[in-house]
Amino acid sequence: VPAGTYFFEVYAANNDGLWSDKPTVIKIIRKTAPWFSWPAYLFYLLTIAGIIYLIYRHFAEKKKLKMLLYQENIERDKKEQIHQAQLRFFTNISHDFRTPLSLILAALDKLRREGLKEYYYRILNGNAQRLLNLVNELMDFRTVENGKMNLRLEILDINRFVTEIANDFTDYAGQRNIDFRIKCDETLPAEIYADRSVVEKIVMNLLNNAFKYTRDGGRILLEVKHGKEFASQYKDSYTVGECIHEAFSIIVSDTGVGISAESISSVFERFYKVNTVNTDLHLGTGIGLALVKSLVLLQKGTISIYSEREKGTDMIVSLPLDKTIFNQSDFVKPKEKETATEAPLPPAAEASASVEIKDMEDEYLPFLKKKVLITEDNEDLRVLIAESLSEEFQVMQASDGIEALKLIEETDFDLIISDIMMPHKDGVSLCHDIKSHVNTSHIPVILLTAKTSLESKIEGVDSGADLYFEKPVDLVYLKLSIQNIFRNQQQLKEHYAKNYYADSSELSSNEQDSKFLKQLIAIIDTNMDQPEMNVNLIAEELLMSRSKLYTKVKSLTGKSVVEFVLNCRLRKAAKLIIEENMTMREVMMQIGIESQAYFTNSFKKVFGETPTSFAAKHKSSPKGDLDKTKNE
Numbered sequence: 099v100p101a102g103t104y105f106f107e108v109y110a111a112n113n114d115g116l117w118s119d120k121p122t123v124i125k126i127i128r129k130t131a132p133w134f135s136w137p138a139y140l141f142y143l144l145t146i147a148g149i150i151y152l153i154y155r156h157f158a159e160k161k162k163l164k165m166l167l168y169q170e171n172i173e174r175d176k177k178e179q180i181h182q183a184q185l186r187f188f189t190n191i192s193h194d195f196r197t198p199l200s201l202i203l204a205a206l207d208k209l210r211r212e213g214l215k216e217y218y219y220r221i222l223n224g225n226a227q228r229l230l231n232l233v234n235e236l237m238d239f240r241t242v243e244n245g246k247m248n249l250r251l252e253i254l255d256i257n258r259f260v261t262e263i264a265n266d267f268t269d270y271a272g273q274r275n276i277d278f279r280i281k282c283d284e285t286l287p288a289e290i291y292a293d294r295s296v297v298e299k300i301v302m303n304l305l306n307n308a309f310k311y312t313r314d315g316g317r318i319l320l321e322v323k324h325g326k327e328f329a330s331q332y333k334d335s336y337t338v339g340e341c342i343h344e345a346f347s348i349i350v351s352d353t354g355v356g357i358s359a360e361s362i363s364s365v366f367e368r369f370y371k372v373n374t375v376n377t378d379l380h381l382g383t384g385i386g387l388a389l390v391k392s393l394v395l396l397q398k399g400t401i402s403i404y405s406e407r408e409k410g411t412d413m414i415v416s417l418p419l420d421k422t423i424f425n426q427s428d429f430v431k432p433k434e435k436e437t438a439t440e441a442p443l444p445p446a447a448e449a450s451a452s453v454e455i456k457d458m459e460d461e462y463l464p465f466l467k468k469k470v471l472i473t474e475d476n477e478d479l480r481v482l483i484a485e486s487l488s489e490e491f492q493v494m495q496a497s498d499g500i501e502a503l504k505l506i507e508e509t510d511f512d513l514i515i516s517d518i519m520m521p522h523k524d525g526v527s528l529c530h531d532i533k534s535h536v537n538t539s540h541i542p543v544i545l546l547t548a549k550t551s552l553e554s555k556i557e558g559v560d561s562g563a564d565l566y567f568e569k570p571v572d573l574v575y576l577k578l579s580i581q582n583i584f585r586n587q588q589q590l591k592e593h594y595a596k597n598y599y600a601d602s603s604e605l606s607s608n609e610q611d612s613k614f615l616k617q618l619i620a621i622i623d624t625n626m627d628q629p630e631m632n633v634n635l636i637a638e639e640l641l642m643s644r645s646k647l648y649t650k651v652k653s654l655t656g657k658s659v660v661e662f663v664l665n666c667r668l669r670k671a672a673k674l675i676i677e678e679n680m681t682m683r684e685v686m687m688q689i690g691i692e693s694q695a696y697f698t699n700s701f702k703k704v705f706g707e708t709p710t711s712f713a714a715k716h717k718s719s720p721k722g723d724l725d726k727t728k729n730e
Contacts, residue, residue: 101130199230204482231302249397249428251291251421256346257282257322259294263301264320270309277317286324286346291421291429296393297348303390304350304413311354311411321349326416330404334359338366338391339400344419351412357405365403366391390415398423467492468584469509473502473516473528474546479571483515486573491580499523503531510649511541513580518547533562536614537646540653542583546571587653614640615654622666629690633659667691668704675713682709 107121132138203226210219264280271278301320308318326345334357357365366387394401399417421429470491474480475498484493494509496502498520506514514532518525525545532538542564565579621639625631636659637647651659667689674685682694691697701709 099128101128101134103127195229195233199226199233201482202226203230204485247396249293249424250295250430251293251424251428252430253289254292254294254297255288256290256292256297257284257286257288259297260301260320260322260348263298264305267305267309271318274309274314276309276312276314279317279319281319281321283322283324283346286322287419290346290419291424292417293397296397297417300390300393300415301348303387304348304415307387307413308350308352308354308411312352313354316353317351318353319349319351321347321351323347323349326400326414328402328412328414330412330414332356332404332406332409332412334362334406335402335404336362336365337400337402339395339416340398342398342400342416342418342420345399345416346419348415348417349412351410353410356407356409356411357403358407362403362405366401468512469494470580471496471502471505471509471511471514473497473499473514473520473525475517475520483571483573483576487577487580490577499525499528499531502528506532506538506541510645512653513542513544513583515544515546515576518545529563537642537650539614540650542587544576544579614650618651618662619666622663623670625690626667626670627688627690629692631663631690636663664700665704668701671697671701671709672705672712675709685709 104126106124106126108124109117109121111117203223206214206219206223206226210216261280261282264278267278305318305320312318324346326342326347328347328349391401394415394417397417399415401416402414403411404414405411468491470487471494472480472484472487473496474483477497480495480497484495487493491513494505494511496505499516500523502514502516503523505511514528516525516528525547529543529545532541532543543562544565544567545563546567564583567576567579617640618636621636622631625635633644633647637644640647642650648659651657651662655662657665671685671689671691674680674688678685680688682697686692686694686697691700698708701712705712707715
């Protein structure tokens with residue numbers, strides 16, 4: 099019954115059937131249920147509003163938190179961008195410094211040879227080297243920051259090595275009346291695996307930092323210690339790095355300005371400077387200790403600092419003694435001595451091979467320096483570049499393109515460096531002549547120019563140049579670039595040697611060389627079944643002299659002509675064994691080898707197994723194995 103007021107009326111009758119005139123009325127009130135009352139509706143409304151508010155507040159706080167995280171990321175990115183901008187700024191300045199510094203150092207060496215007093219030479223050279231070290235420090239820091247620095251662990255006598263580094267500071271300490279002492283631990287092993295460059299940079303930076311913040315008349319102690327236990331007299335400390343068990347320590351203690359408790363945890367941050375009364379007296383790049391921290395962590399060590407303001411500082415670097423914690427790739431591999439264990443040549447090729455190797459062996463011994471030609475009309479710059487490269491390469495010079503071409507005809511160069519703007523014949527024309535001639539197209543060319551326009555760069559690259567340098571030339575960068583060119587050539591040759599089904603045209607870096615290799619291989623394939631095929635036959639077909647052919651093939655493949663021909667024969671044999679149902683005698687006839695023993699020995703040397711084993715291994719799924727090997 100719905101809520102409301104109701105009246106119940108009743109008429110009554112007696113036994114005689116007489117009804118009453120008026121009904122009896124009962125008033126009935128049906129009250130509303132509490133959950134349908136207005137207070138209930140108001141409660142429902144407030145509850146729904148509260149729930150909506152809570153949901154809104156939850157999402158508002160979540161959005162606010164996301165905004166805070168976004169702002170934090172933005173600030174962190176901005177800070178990193180500022181840091182990178184600082185590094186780029188310092189790096190650009192460093193590049194501008196390195197060229198004049200390199201010129202100064204090169205001129206100093208000449209002045210020394212011409213009679214400059216040793217005292218003045220030591221002052222000038224020492225300060226120039228110090229500036230160069232600061233520049234290199236910036237480069238090293240950026241390299242470590244980008245994760246591109248690799249360890250090169252080798253056996254070091256740490257006591258002796260650290261002492262040699264520290265001795266360079268002895269005169270400086272004497273000039274400032276600083277009590278500088280070096281203490282070594284005789285119980286330390288004489289042979290410890292460490293990165294020479296990393297240890298040198300760590301010690302140099304720690305000592306530079308100590309001398310920078312130590313007043314005249316103070317004390318500095320450099321200590322090399324077996325173990326990592328150290329008791330400092332200073333109460334404030336901070337440590338970076340994981341705990342190591344077996345270690346040796348390099349400790350630098352000074353009586354300098356010290357570091358406050360609130361600043362000690364920040365000294366390893368990039369561009370952080372200790373606040374001192376005379377701040378201007380302690381200017382620097384602000385990356386010294388940050389670089390030290392990165393280098394210590396790179397060598398899986400720890401670095402600790404103990405200090406108190408106006409009392410002094412102890413810096414403790416602990417490096418591991420256990421070499422097993424490093425990766426195998428971190429160790430410097432000893433140079434393996436090459437042994438001549440070649441298989442005997444077949445009778446038909448033995449005479450020509452012996453003559454060829456006898457004529458050429460002195461020129462291509464592995465320890466000889468690469469030949470580099472420098473073509474530059476500015477004599478000072480030409481001589482400077484030649485002197486900077488002369489330690490690692492055999493350098494010849496030409497003053498213009500015409501003189502360079504004459505030298506190229508007489509000498510087989512491994513690389514040519516040329517200026518673009520030269521009288522008589524410019525560098526672009528010279529590069530085009532080199533790259534368009536089959537005898538010289540394999541020679542890498544580096545162009546130097548003072549022009550910075552895009553058109554000049556396009557012109558240089560279009561001529562076939564391998565690298566393009568703007569002046570002023572960074573001599574260190576130039577040397578590293580040359581080394582990379584030779585290294586890439588060697589890696590390409592090794593790739594070809596290891597991948598037996600690789601296309602020989604992969605060895606070429608330009609169209610001319612690719613065309614030459616295809617022509618050479620076509621001649622070899624045509625005469626493959628002729629045992630008497632030799633160098634003279636190939637040279638006649640290619641219209642080249644024996645020496646030019648040898649130089650060209652050796653430069654592109656790393657093999658002599660005889661070795662390359664044999665390699666082609668064996669590759670052909672491997673394909674025939676896999677693809678054709680032929681006997682070994684038939685395979686030997688197809689590739690022009692008559693001696694069974696020579697074929698077996700040569701095949702095993704290249705493929706690591708005898709022809710019979712090779713056939714049994716690959717003939718189970720010929721096509722699949724061949725395709726797989728080709729893909730690899």
